[in-house]
Each structure stands twice: as structure tokens, then as C-alpha cells.
Amino acid sequence: xxxxxxxxxxxxxxxxxxxxxxxxxxxxxxxxxxxxxxxxxxxxxxxxxxxxxxxxxxxxxxxxxxxxxxxxxxxxxxxxxxxxxxxxxxxxxxxxxxxxxxxxxxxxxxxxxxxxxxxxxxxxxxxxxxxxxxxxxxxxxxxxxxxxxxxxxxxxxxxxxxxxxxxxxxxxxxxxxxxxxxxxxxxxxxxxxxxxxxxxxxxxxxxxxxxxxxxxxxxxxxxxxxxxxxxxxxxxxxxxxxxxxxxxxxxxxxxxxxxxxxxxxxxxxxxxxxxxxxxxxxxxxxxxxx
Numbered sequence: 611x612x613x614x615x616x617x618x619x620x621x622x623x624x625x626x627x628x629x630x631x632x633x634x635x636x637x638x639x640x641x642x643x644x645x646x647x648x649x650x651x652x653x654x655x656x657x658x659x660x661x662x663x664x665x666x667x668x669x670x671x672x673x674x675x676x677x678x679x680x681x682x683x684x685x686x687x688x689x690x691x692x693x694x695x696x697x698x699x700x701x702x703x704x705x706x707x708x709x710x711x712x713x714x715x716x717x718x719x720x721x722x723x724x725x726x727x728x729x730x731x732x733x734x735x736x737x738x739x740x741x742x743x744x745x746x747x748x749x750x751x752x753x754x755x756x757x758x759x760x761x762x763x764x765x766x767x768x769x770x771x772x773x774x775x776x777x778x779x780x781x782x783x784x785x786x787x788x789x790x791x792x793x794x795x796x797x798x799x800x801x802x803x804x805x806x807x808x809x810x811x812x813x814x815x816x817x818x819x820x821x822x823x824x825x826x827x828x829x830x831x832x833x834x835x836x837x838x839x840x841x842x843x844x845x846x847x848x849x850x851x852x853x854x855x856x857x858x859x860x861x862x863x864x865x866x867x868x869x870x871x872x873x874x875x876x877x878x879x880x881x882x883x884x885x886x887x888x889x890x891x892x893x894x895x896x897x898x899x900x
Contacts (some may be wrong), residue, residue, distance in 0.1 A: 612636050613872060614863070614891040615671060615846065617879040618645050623658045626881055631662055634888040637873055638669030641715065643681045644879065649713055652682070656714030669763070671717040674706050677736055685709055690753075691726060691736035699749060700756045707760035717763040719810065721753040723800035725773030733778040743799035754806045766804055768812035768848060769841065770824060770834050771797030779813040779854035783823060790818045794838075802839045809835070810846045811871060813854035822869075823854060826862075831870035845870065849877040850887065859883055863890035 615638045618627060639659050646652050660668050673679050677689025687706060693699050703720075710718060723746055726738040739749045750766065757764035774797055775784030786793070793816060801809070811825040824830040825847045835841050847866040855862050863874045863886075876887040 611666070612888055612891045613867060613895055614874045614876065614887055615640055615669070616875075616884045616887060617642060617877045618655075619879040619881065620644060621647050621651055622655060624881075627884075628662070630881065630885055630888065634885070634892055635663060636888060636891075638671060638717070640671040640673075640875065640877060641681060642673075642877065642879070643683065646682050649684065652713040652715075660714065667716075669717050670715050671719060671765075672710065672715050673719040674710060674715075675720055675722070675737060676702065676706075679737060682709055689736040690720070690722065691738055691740075693739075693749075696749070696752050699752050703753055703756035703762075704760055707757070707762050711761055716761075717765065717808070718757060719765045719767060720757065721750045721764065721766055722768070722772075723747070723750045723766050723804060724768055724771055725797055725800075727773050729776060730773055731776055731778050731784070733780070734773055734775075738773060743796050744803075747800040747803035750800055751804045754804060758807075763808060764806050765808040765810050765846065766801065766806040767810035768814070769801050769809045769845075770812065770816070770830065770839065771801065772812045772814055773797055775812075775814050779823075779848070780852050781854075783813065783815060783854040783856075785815045785817055787817050790816075793818065798834065798839065801835075801841065807843045808846060809841055809843060810875070811835075811848055811866075813848050813852055825850075825855070825871065826865040826869050828869045836870070844872050846873045847871045847875050849875050851876055851878045851883065859886045860890040863887050864894055867891065867894040 676687030820827040820829045850862040
């Protein structure tokens with residue numbers, strides 16, 4: 611098993627994908643809108659992925675947040691930032707779980723523990739709970755617990771905090787210049803207070819800590835995420851194909867895993883890119899690539 615989660619090109623598993631995954635077996639898979647058409651189709655797709663590795667449970671992920679970020683075309687959930695009560699958060703998660711679990715999806719990339727702040731890039735916006743670190747932590751833990759109670763694995767993101775970024779890391783590399791003391795009291799606080807089994811890194815440079823984005827920074831991952839925040843769960847990189855990162859996919863994969871990410875995430879579904887990431891992750895794990 612290779613420490614990578616990868617994506618698919620379309621609505622069903624192709625023969626080339628099947629051959630690649632049997633040769634270089636990923637830890638799990640992530641689905642996007644291009645992979646989802648109907649309940650029966652998604653159920654068949656996830657079953658085909660699980661059938662590749664009958665000896666183990668295969669995590670199948672999705673970003674089903676609500677609002678601007680939702681992948682299932684038959685669902686229309688509100689944005690997290692519009693949920694005004696604790697009961698609304700719990701109902702939101704249960705409604706999502708009622709859609710994901712029956713089609714074989716077991717991991718959901720929620721909650722965002724990023725702060726909603728003035729002058730931030732709109733990539734976060736109403737995807738976040740609030741601007742108060744304490745309130746984000748409180749509501750975030752409710753959402754984490756609701757996922758676990760429903761049978762879904764939650765992923766808190768984007769650790770150690772994306773809210774202060776003034777550009778979209780899908781497009782460019784955000785650089786946050788606030789001091790470590792300020793970050794500790796604001797952006798980092800929800801991640802220090804919440805407990806979740808999985809977390810996803812931020813492709814953000816915190817110049818007070820390092821000149822590398824968190825995903826590629828041993829200083830941020832070990833000193834901040836592991837030691838200061840006390841996160842001891844599975845640490846997943848954000849998508850290595852995002853333009854915040856530079857270098858080849860091989861370099862990005864090695865960089866993320868060498869920095870301390872447990873799993874490299876790649877989302878394009880393009881077979882040659884997927885192969886490159888899986889080969890690099892296999893090399894990192896010392897499994898060889900044949």
C-alpha cells in the first residue's frame with residue numbers, strides 16, 4: 611500500500627486505471643464532480659474501487675461541504691457559514707452522511723477550521739464558520755463529532771490555517787507575514803483546540819516560521835502541527851497539483867512526505883500524473899516501482 615490518495619478520470623474505472631492501481635496500490639481514492647452522476651453510478655464506482663483490494667478497507671474521500679463545494683449532483687446543501695445553530699450543524703452532517711455512506715464514500719473533507727477574515731481571498735469566505743477562533747473551534751468540534759457519530763471520517767482543514775491568505779492556493783502561493791504569536795492566538799488556535807482523526811495541510815507560507823509552504827515544511831509540520839497543536843492523526847497533504855506548489859509532481863510528492871505528511875493527495879485524475887505521484891510515493895515508502 612502506497613502513501614497516496616489519488617483521483618479518477620471519469621464515471622467508471624478504466625482498464626488503464628485498474629492496471630495502474632493493481633501495480634501501485636494507493637492508500638485510497640478521492641471523488642470529484644466528474645466522477646459523480648447518479649446514486650447507482652457512484653455506488654458501482656466505489657464498489658469497483660473496493661473490489662481492487664478485498665483484503666483491506668479502502669478510504670474513499672469526497673469534498674461534500676455544501677454551498678460552493680459539493681460534488682454530488684443530486685444534493686444541494688447550504689454553505690457551512692450559513693449554519694446558525696449547533697443543531698443545524700449536526701443536521702447538516704447527518705444529511706450529508708445519509709447521502710455519502712449508502713454510495714460507499716467513507717471520508718468527508720470537513721470541517722474547515724480556517725477563520726473568516728476581512729481582506730482574505732474569497733476561496734474561503736462562507737466555507738468557514740466565523741472569524742472568532744474560539745467559535746470556529748467550538749463549532750468545528752461539533753462538526754467533527756457529528757461526522758464520527760454518523761460513521762464518516764472527518765478531515766479538518768487547512769492546517770495550520772488558511773484564513774489569512776490573500777490569494778487562492780489553487781492559483782498562487784499565499785504568504786502570511788504575521789508573527790508566530792499572532793498566529794498562535796488566531797489562525798492556529800482552532801486546530802490546537804479541536805481533535806480529529808485526519809487533517810489536511812495548507813499550501814501557505816508562514817514567513818515567521820519557514821520560507822516553505824506548510825505542506826513541504828518539516829518545521830511547520832513537526833514544530834507546529836505535531837508538537838504545538840498536538841495533532842497525532844493522519845496528516846494528508848492538500849492537492850499536490852495546485853499552483854501554489856512548484857517543481858515536478860515527483861518533487862512535490864517527495865517534499866510533502868519528507869516534510870512529515872503521512873499521505874500525498876493528488877486530484878487531477880490524469881493517468882500519467884497519477885502514475886508519477888504513485889511512483890514517487892512508492893519510492894518514498896521504499897516499496898520499489900517495478
